Amino acid sequence: QLQLQESGPGLVRPSETLSLTCTISGGSISNYYWSWIRQPAGKGLEWVGRISPSGIIIYNPSLKSRVTVSVDTSQNRFTLKLSSVTAADTAVYYCARQVSGTPFDSWGQGTLVTVSS
């Protein structure tokens, strides 16, 4: 059964870079689109960025200048880096899978990242 697991520091200092990894088990990272989605406490879902099977990456325009998504197919995982973080970046971060143009059919459990000094 496919499982997605987010991992990374739960606390990041303001102005530093948030780094998260999503590890896929029970399936291959190839042939699918992989996204990061975040959700501040008590608020809605915000899509952050996505990498395609061919390596094409697209970002939320509001975050584009600070976000980097990359993939390591040999390790069956992909990563998120968000630079110059502020308290507004505090959120639960999810990784999720889709086939192009389709909905997200698998989600990780989410990981809380708090930006605080």
Added chain:
Amino acid sequence: EIVLTQSPDFQSVTPKEKVTITCRASQSVGSSLHWYQQKPDQSPKLLIKFASQSISGVPSRFSGSGSGTDFTLTINGLEAEDAAMYYCHQSSSLLTFGGGTKVEIK
């Protein structure tokens, strides 16, 4: 960027009642509109894909309709376990979500 506007923001409903949630897109998304349910401390769960297509394992009381810019999620005969947040999502151009609708059981 396509903006999705959900209404209402909040709905308090008696069990067995019908629930209707709407999602309006700022421009046409065709049928690339999907619905999710999210319960507290859980990841979102896909309920309906491509506006009206059912998902295996999702109760038949959940249904969707619409195309273009106006979409509806209907819960026919609300059950206590349906208390949750509901989000629409479009995959037509970039990816965006609606602001969510909280459904509470009276």
